[in-house]
Amino acid sequence: MAQPTVFITGATSGFGLATARHFARQGYALIITGRREERLRTLTDELSEYTSVYHAQMDVRDAQQIQQVITDLPPAFRQIEVLVNNAGLALGASPADQAKLSDWHTMIDTNVTGLVNVTHALLPILKQQTKASIINLASIAANWAYPGSHVYGASKAFVAQFSRNLRSDFAGTGVRVTSLEPGLSESEFSLVRFEGDQGKYNAIYEQANPLQPEDIAEIIGWIAEQPAHININSLEVMPTSQAWDNFKVIKQDKFDIV
Template sequence: MSHQKLPTVFITGATSGFGQAAARKFGQAGYQLVLTGRRIERLNALADELSPRCEVHVAQLDVRDATQVSNVVDILPEQFQNVEVLVNNAGLALGASPADQASLDDWHTMIDTNVTGLVNVTHALIPLLLAQPKASIINLASIASNWCYPGAHVYGASKAFVAQFSRNLRSDFAGTGVRVTSLEPGLSESEFSLVRFNGDQDKYNQIYDNTNPLQPEDIADIMFWIAEQPSHININSLEVMPTSQAWDNFKVVKRK
């Protein structure tokens, strides 16, 4: 790889899971990193780990707060303003109960994070992305964008927004250097699921037992591949599952 300084990757939710793995993948390739998340101590630890290989800027950020997002982007050091890759990773699922047993607060939190937060960050960074000869927005959607399952209710709907927003952005940016991808993972093992089950380790273990699920590093490898495509190529959407996962028959409920 050239010794020329590489552009900047801006990652939300870099404190764990896909975001943390993406930071390591891009950082090991020498990209400059802007790492954001709510847990500053984790960001600092990750920056310490990666700083021998690349330049790192950290910013504590709650993507749900539009003013906070704007402030973080506005005060980026000049060195980190050449944002070529935006990884919109911050997101969460809360609960897996049927809709009639779900918490309205959980629903609002998922919408505020998965939809409003992604919109806040994307809007703030569009001017920097458009200023680059080539740029990529990689939005973390889910197979729940496309496929329904019990207990997905607002989570699945929020990820369907991510997928459709990605397509609409792509339409707006046709002819520019900005590419947009909806990346849609299936069964993946990370802290994401512990959050969904409110820290219940037994439920977490039951989900992943003997499934050989996707790992954060798998998704980070795919993100890197997307960003490294030649400038004339746009990966519109990419759905990926472990080989242990596939589609099943539609549910039919018989009533007596």
């Protein structure tokens, strides 16, 4: 009998990389995907010590490429039991009127369209399993507005609602769906958001004791390992240093904004 397999998007850094390492040590077969071939090869070499690993260079925005990757999977990797929709990004943190339209489009194409592409392509396989998990990486930005979040937060709200809608479609089946919603987390994700500005990156995390990719990977593993009759619908997680602190009254001449 083939090993249960986990399919991870965006596996070359951050949450995806930590998640691949976690599942490898738990004995799952791995399908790791991402846009950076060299990193995929390096990770494959590392994790092959623990388990069977198949890697595929893939851009989640390309539906045809995704379908080809799935078509080309060797038989030993076709029992996909866990899908981790991790690939995503944030670009910019300036007010909406200062944001680049191209950044907005890239976030929508990756965080929304990319997630839809991968999920739709893998549903026929996941539905065949006795127990399957779709774990979608949303964000606290899906639930709480904050300055500079604009399209990023809206895209993650889509992820959260899409997860709930999938959950409704598959109630009573073996397919579980979870929206995982992390708060302040330290990873390459934030360096991308600030266009490689190390100073801005350091300022956010200094003395904040943020979540680490390994923390999120442990939670993803815990969700997937729940008994078949349990579905974790959504899970919001923050470091203890963070709370809901953006709901401030801004004093203006004629009125208050609450």
